[in-house]
Amino acid sequence: MTQALARKWRPRTFGQMVGQEHVVRALTNALRQNRLHHAYLMTGTRGVGKTTLARVMAKAMNCETGITPEPCGKCSTCVEIDAGRFVDLIELDAASNTQVDQMRELLESALYAPARARFKVYIIDEVHMLSRSAFNAMLKTLEEPPEHVKFILATTDPQKVPVTVLSRCLQFNLKQIPVPQIRRQLSHVLEQEGLASEPGALDLIAHAAHGSMRDGLSLLDQAIAHGAGEVGESSVRAMLGAVDQEYLFGILDAIARDDGVGLMKIADEMQDRSLSFEAALQDLASLLHKVALVQTVPEALAADAADAERLKTLAHRFAPEDLQLYYQIAVQGRADLGVAPDEYAGLTMTLLRMLAFTPNSGAPADTTAPPGGRSSRITPGPDGTKAAAHETAPLHTPAGATSESVQLPRTDAGNLDWAELVGKLKLGGMARMLAQHSHLTRVEGNRVDLCVPEAHRHLLEKPYRDKLQTALEEHFGRRLKVEFALGQPGALTPAELDDRERRQKQREAVEAIDRDPFVRELVEHLDARVVDESVRPIGISRSQQGTGEGQQVTGDRR
Numbered sequence: 001m002t003q004a005l006a007r008k009w010r011p012r013t014f015g016q017m018v019g020q021e022h023v024v025r026a027l028t029n030a031l032r033q034n035r036l037h038h039a040y041l042m043t044g045t046r047g048v049g050k051t052t053l054a055r056v057m058a059k060a061m062n063c064e065t066g067i068t069p070e071p072c073g074k075c076s077t078c079v080e081i082d083a084g085r086f087v088d089l090i091e092l093d094a095a096s097n098t099q100v101d102q103m104r105e106l107l108e109s110a111l112y113a114p115a116r117a118r119f120k121v122y123i124i125d126e127v128h129m130l131s132r133s134a135f136n137a138m139l140k141t142l143e144e145p146p147e148h149v150k151f152i153l154a155t156t157d158p159q160k161v162p163v164t165v166l167s168r169c170l171q172f173n174l175k176q177i178p179v180p181q182i183r184r185q186l187s188h189v190l191e192q193e194g195l196a197s198e199p200g201a202l203d204l205i206a207h208a209a210h211g212s213m214r215d216g217l218s219l220l221d222q223a224i225a226h227g228a229g230e231v232g233e234s235s236v237r238a239m240l241g242a243v244d245q246e247y248l249f250g251i252l253d254a255i256a257r258d259d260g261v262g263l264m265k266i267a268d269e270m271q272d273r274s275l276s277f278e279a280a281l282q283d284l285a286s287l288l289h290k291v292a293l294v295q296t297v298p299e300a301l302a303a304d305a306a307d308a309e310r311l312k313t314l315a316h317r318f319a320p321e322d323l324q325l326y327y328q329i330a331v332q333g334r335a336d337l338g339v340a341p342d343e344y345a346g347l348t349m350t351l352l353r354m355l356a357f358t359p360n361s362g363a364p365a366d367t368t369a370p371p372g373g374r375s376s377r378i379t380p381g382p383d384g385t386k387a388a389a390h391e392t393a394p395l396h397t398p399a400g401a402t403s404e405s406v407q408l409p410r411t412d413a414g415n416l417d418w419a420e421l422v423g424k425l426k427l428g429g430m431a432r433m434l435a436q437h438s439h440l441t442r443v444e445g446n447r448v449d450l451c452v453p454e455a456h457r458h459l460l461e462k463p464y465r466d467k468l469q470t471a472l473e474e475h476f477g478r479r480l481k482v483e484f485a486l487g488q489p490g491a492l493t494p495a496e497l498d499d500r501e502r503r504q505k506q507r508e509a510v511e512a513i514d515r516d517p518f519v520r521e522l523v524e525h526l527d528a529r530v531v532d533e534s535v536r537p538i539g540i541s542r543s544q545q546g547t548g549e550g551q552q553v554t555g556d557r558r
């Protein structure tokens, strides 16, 4: 029986780590300068390399060639750590060892010098699962750690680790590994293993891995077994229960033709074949993303990409802002599946919502509605009249719209609390910044006027404006005309209001952190620096608490 790929290809050196460059760089720098801390905390979702990194660290600190960012892998210490039988490396899974007695026993053993190694290394995985008393036992050791002891803690849920423990650890946040990096590694592994694969198959697996290299390799293992030694696209698709692209292209085609009957027919076929609707909506969002990408950056389309021609055709059939909207609807529809009456209803409502938002049909909807009215896509306006599709509030309130938010007040801005509204919008990044730095000056019918201070002119890029518009449309459940102007209309923006209070608290928190002796030690000995923005004020007084909360110390990246 061959070894599982995830185990066989588990990185044994820093250089073999896939992703996590920022963490690797900080750790190797510290090792190169022999600057070791006594406790590390690795955080991140499952399968991103936390314990793998911990073991490499253990080797780097104990390799017989000396403390080194490049452990030799050949000395008996390295070999035994790799084999999982090194006497001075103690690995504990807190998920199965929450008992305080075990913890105490473990920590008592920490007092004794290592049998052979330079350092006794304790790797505690899922450390947030420890009981309160077990944490207290550990804290005693963390407060006065023996010289020869190193702790490497790992957790998927740092929020549950007591502040008192957090503050004594040098924390590293491991990120989810991007799809292209996973794909590249899968391809590399297959090449080394001498196995054939189709590009589409690797795409599917890399996506399904959800940022985890371990999951990616496990799926690859399964795919190899499933395809009897070959990794073919159709076999992987079947294995993952992935939705046949034909259905997805069919859906977009039906939407482009404004064909409600055709759309429902596809949904029914998918239902008959018991396809996963969750996967369908996810894949639909991926497809919309690809089409949008082809529209904006045609070069992004790899020459060998499957379906290149069809993607290009679709890119010509939709307006960019519609793709954005459909994408939002698909993503939200997927999130809402769990609360839909049933999955079929969840899927079809999502598809109908896309159809309802299709702006290109100026014709009254009745002419396109089927006799049975199954996909009737127009509803009476609030005043009972039928409005053109692109102006009416659809029956199915779109993503994110809550019942109390559907009515856009037909008044001036005075009645609408913009700051509160911005808090509710599904916005991220620069688009959120734009919203926060805007003043609402007027709302009339479907028109919304916003004013942005001159100082924030750079936020007025089209993509951010479009995102804000989409979020507003989703929130109110109708198409809007959002106009931006530059100027200074007097009132404070949400950001400005926020800022005044926050700046004061932030200043106090940063000062308190700087006074913390533990942090000072880190800064002096580890090339670490406190990320000021990461310091969040808390309600507890510093003298009671004695330690900082929420500060994040990153390795210097020089």
Ligand SMILES: [Zn+2]
Binding pocket: 062, 063, 064, 065, 071, 072, 073, 074, 075, 076, 077, 078, 079
């Ligand atoms: Zn070695």
